[in-house]
Amino acid sequence: MEQVARRVTIADVAQRAGVSKTAVSFAFNKPDRLNVATASRILGIANELGYRPDPVARMLTQRRTGSIGILTPQDLSVIFTNPFFGSFSAGIAAVSEEHGYGLHFISPLHGSLSRAIHRATVDGVVAIGLTDDHPEIDEIRRAGLPMVLVDSATTGTLASVDIDDEGGARLAAAHVLELGHRTIMVLAIDGPRAAGIGEHGVVQRRMRGYRETLAEAGVELPEASIAVGPASIDGGSEAFDRLWDAGQRPTAVLAMSDAMAIGAIRAIHRKGRSVPGEISVVGFDDVDLAASTDPPLTTVHQPVRGKGEAAVRLLLSVMEGGQTEPVHRRLETRLVIRSSTGPVAAGIREVPADRPTSA
Amino acid sequence: MEQVARRVTIADVAQRAGVSKTAVSFAFNKPDRLNVATASRILGIANELGYRPDPVARMLTQRRTGSIGILTPQDLSVIFTNPFFGSFSAGIAAVSEEHGYGLHFISPLHGSLSRAIHRATVDGVVAIGLTDDHPEIDEIRRAGLPMVLVDSATTGTLASVDIDDEGGARLAAAHVLELGHRTIMVLAIDGPRAAGIGEHGVVQRRMRGYRETLAEAGVELPEASIAVGPASIDGGSEAFDRLWDAGQRPTAVLAMSDAMAIGAIRAIHRKGRSVPGEISVVGFDDVDLAASTDPPLTTVHQPVRGKGEAAVRLLLSVMEGGQTEPVHRRLETRLVIRSSTGPVAAGIREVPADRPTSA
DNA sequence: CCGGTTTGCTAAACCGGTTTTGTCAGCCCA
């Protein structure tokens, strides 16, 4: 075994075969431009030497990397624990793979998203959960990198894929309303930046859906009954506990993600309460496992995987330069009623919305 | 807006600033080697022109990509639907991000893993579920790429991280045995290649654990009561259904992944049977959601996230050249008993193991 | 047998950076 084992380069092969670098390159990429005997001799020697063209050098000359980036404003270590992201990634992966692209995840590098973006070697990016007012979006745009926005605030100039967040939230709120609930808690998703995700994000749209639907039924949603946390099981538990410990006693909780809903259910169980007997819970996303939770989760369905697929398809089309007007796709949501919601318990029904019950 | 907007290069900046490329490069990387006034003037112009060093060119000269690869022998679109993978990736991401590395997923490109490997621009790779006899391992080794194997057959020459698969499986089997079960079904994970995953993979180790523990109790595990399928919810459902439709009537099923276990529970419920009343189910992995399923899943816990973290730490150490003997780490497993398992129903207890019950 | 085309291959330029080496002016000190 050699000690340092310097990578064998195209020049090594060329020299060993007694030909030029060009010939070696041709042997690999345009074999028809070479005498068939020469070509196979070169290939033989290359193989014998264990030569593999350096992908980086290749990228440089061809001006394409063969991979697409998934951009998230949050650390991957938190994002990956959300089952939603699994399905979404699966959708992205499915059509990327089909078209021969690899997947590169781009997340804040030591806190800086823009640093991460500039280090990333991708042909295009799908950005998830980035609001349009994020400064990094401009950086990408200036870098001329094809991009599509998912779940963000589509103010227009970039292609985007979204779902009907507000409509979905309305369905969720209407559902608990119909079951007689009047004391309602909302578990909102923590934005990438602690305070203020901007006015147009997913969170805002869903919140508006909840709030307006409740308002139309004369039910107020005081700030004190809204908690914010990361979109994970623990995040949901903690958010619920925070509100509970502050004296909130809702009969229904509307969670902005299934993970949070599941966390809330766990927290509720730990308090010795039952779902949906004492407290109803509705989620958002309808992840694969939502049908198998205890109890099976009533939730707003969105085509998570389809969203990933649509995003990549869109991205590919802008990468291929059909540089027409930016396309905006909006996918539908619907309510899936399972067993985590039920009618208000009789004794609680008449409690006014603004006074927490004490049992 | 410019039409073609050619990328602005270091030469453009140099020319515009009336300096050499070297100066521009220094301004970015070694500012102390320049007169402070010159440096800031260059930076100013660079910024004004919207110049960003091309990461690919940078990679080429520095011989490092700044990202690590996750190699899977299966398509990402299937891998990502396994909640196990989410936690595992989160672990990988956590320590990668901490050390400033990006994440690149490498999966079979149009069916060829080795093609994918050669296109990948990474400084090192953690390979999950690759058995040591996989030919691509040799390719990587020959390419001189640092690598650590996770959940594979560690025959030795590469660093590896594994768990005590056999021990975990023994715990699962012993548990159902103790509950009185004698008619047992196994749901095994489908390997990357349809037939024959080699003799040493995860599947084999777990199978051995099941089989030997049962054998020690005098219980046989006929081939007819083993089904193989992808490690997903649907995969579990289908595998169970296949066996059921073939007349198998187990009182307990041992699944090699939580996803499959959940799928099996779904299938069982669809047949109108109860878990654990009529059939007990034990999973493997203990994913985040296992505590929240209906019913909460009895399963073999493994430190999924910790496995990812350990893998990257190991990888970093071999990347940094501490080229000592390959390290092999083995993480522990333990049984977590929740509510998907229970004692055999009275009427069934005496049925011999090799004759399927009929109700 | 001659001009034009094709075949098979090479030299050199290029991709966009980094790094090594070199140049030149100013300064210090004997």
Add this chain to the structure above:
DNA sequence: TGGGCTGACAAAACCGGTTTAGCAAACCGG
């Protein structure tokens, strides 16, 4: 006053490929 240093920058080589331009020999029709 001149030799050695140092500071500030430039020129050129280099990373490892691809691609363009070109050249010599073989071929080819008339």
